[in-house]
Amino acid sequence: MSSVPGGKPLPVRKPLPYRRVTVLGAAGGIGQPLSMLLKLNPLVSKLSLYDIAGTPGVATDLSHINTRTEVHGFAGDDQLKDALKDADLVIIPAGVPRKPGMTRDELFDINAGIVKKLVQAIAKHCPFALINMISNPVNSTVPIAAEVLKVEGTYDHTRLFGVTTLDVVRARTFYAKAKNLPIEDVDVPVVGGHAGKTILPLFSQATPQVPLSKEEVEELTRKTQDGGTEVVQAKAGKGSATLSMAYAAALFAESCLKAMNGEPNIIECAYVGSSVTDYPFFASKVELGKHGMVKALELGPISKYEQTCLDEMKDELMGSIDKGVAYVHNTESEKIIESLK
Ligand SMILES: NC(=O)C1=CN([C@@H]2O[C@H](COP(=O)(O)OP(=O)(O)OC[C@H]3O[C@@H](n4cnc5c(N)ncnc54)[C@H](O)[C@@H]3O)[C@@H](O)[C@H]2O)C=CC1
Numbered sequence: 184m185s186s187v188p189g190g191k192p193l194p195v196r197k198p199l200p201y202r203r204v205t206v207l208g209a210a211g212g213i214g215q216p217l218s219m220l221l222k223l224n225p226l227v228s229k230l231s232l233y234d235i236a237g238t239p240g241v242a243t244d245l246s247h248i249n250t251r252t253e254v255h256g257f258a259g260d261d262q263l264k265d266a267l268k269d270a271d272l273v274i275i276p277a278g279v280p281r282k283p284g285m286t287r288d289e290l291f292d293i294n295a296g297i298v299k300k301l302v303q304a305i306a307k308h309c310p311f312a313l314i315n316m317i318s319n320p321v322n323s324t325v326p327i328a329a330e331v332l333k334v335e336g337t338y339d340h341t342r343l344f345g346v347t348t349l350d351v352v353r354a355r356t357f358y359a360k361a362k363n364l365p366i367e368d369v370d371v372p373v374v375g376g377h378a379g380k381t382i383l384p385l386f387s388q389a390t391p392q393v394p395l396s397k398e399e400v401e402e403l404t405r406k407t408q409d410g411g412t413e414v415v416q417a418k419a420g421k422g423s424a425t426l427s428m429a430y431a432a433a434l435f436a437e438s439c440l441k442a443m444n445g446e447p448n449i450i451e452c453a454y455v456g457s458s459v460t461d462y463p464f465f466a467s468k469v470e471l472g473k474h475g476m477v478k479a480l481e482l483g484p485i486s487k488y489e490q491t492c493l494d495e496m497k498d499e500l501m502g503s504i505d506k507g508v509a510y511v512h513n514t515e516s517e518k519i520i521e522s523l524k
């Protein structure tokens with residue numbers, strides 16, 4: 184505490200560390216509200232907004248908000264390097280969203296190439312940044328990012344996260360509503376992956392614990408798994424979840440930044456490279472620290488129903504992981520063959 188003569192003691196504020204966050208895909212449906220939430224977050228010192236077009240406008244607009252975060256817009260291939268320079272955290276909502284009737288996997292053909300290119304640039308320009316991957320299909324885009332980083336020689340599984348926070352946000356909302364609980368006190372871990380039956384909310388570990396019938400567990404599980412599709416259908420061709428996703432991404436980013444700044448006991452669910460199960464990538468609770476993931480937490484005791492769901496996701500989750508890994512290997516081999524011609 185310090186004091187002014189004759190006045191009350193003034194609290195001494197510890198200056199917050201300088202943190203730079205880059206959003207790739209910042210002019211999009213998720214990118215814009217996410218960038219706004221980051222501009223409002225005192226933990227973000229500098230915000231770099233990148234997209235193929237439109238980001239100078241978004242950045243100028245946000246820059247008039249009277250918070251301390253500096254905002255800069257970057258557009259096009261030539262400016263990607265500057266957008267990534269010195270980033271501590273890179274958030275990627277770049278890529279196309281679903282239309283009604285599509286699965287997330289049907290986005291693979293377009294989004295795989297986008298993610299590959301962006302992650303190559305991260306490896307080159309900010310190899311130590313944490314990556315928060317939002318682009319779908321997350322079950323494949325995270326393995327793609329990992330393989331790209333391996334090719335570039337900068338892979339560290341503790342820095343790469345698939346953002347599954349929206350599944351947690353949905354499970355909390357639906358559980359609180361179903362059981363009339365105070366929503367701010369509710370937590371539900373969600374494990375597995377981020378598509379259909381690979382999304383597995385663990386209501387047996389929800390807090391506060393209230394009894395749920397078998398039917399209630401099945402209904403809440405299905406509702407959480409179908410949350411994305413519900414929004415896609417309601418938007419009727421105008422994209423998928425953007426506002427709730429921006430909120431979820433801002434929550435996860437804030438946890439990453441708090442942990443980077445040394446705050447202890449930061450636990451979030453995320454889809455990461457881990458050995459918690461036999462899957463090379465799996466969403467579980469993870470502890471975050473100064474340099475990314477400290478550890479992925481064990482699943483803990485789960486119900487019989489949850490165990491069955493875990494067994495049933497096997498083919499889909501492994502298929503999506505293998506598809507992502509194969510994509511990078513195939514495109515790299517094609518590059519080598521091309522260069523030998
Ligand atoms: N992980 C999750 O829980 C969720 C993931 N998503 C996914 O997030 C992605 C983005 O969704 P929306 O924002 O609604 O789509 P959107 O189409 O509104 O925005 C995507 C943005 O990415 C940009 N973009 C495309 N190629 C790019 C490149 N090479 N470099 C930089 N930017 C590029 C586009 O110009 C556009 O501004 C989709 O793949 C969607 O499926 C959506 C909701 C939840």
Ligand SMILES: O=C([O-])CC(=O)C(=O)O
Pocket residue numbers: 280281287319349410411412414415423424
């Ligand atoms: O459903 C989609 O396509 C977008 C998404 O991942 C979600 O809302 O969970």
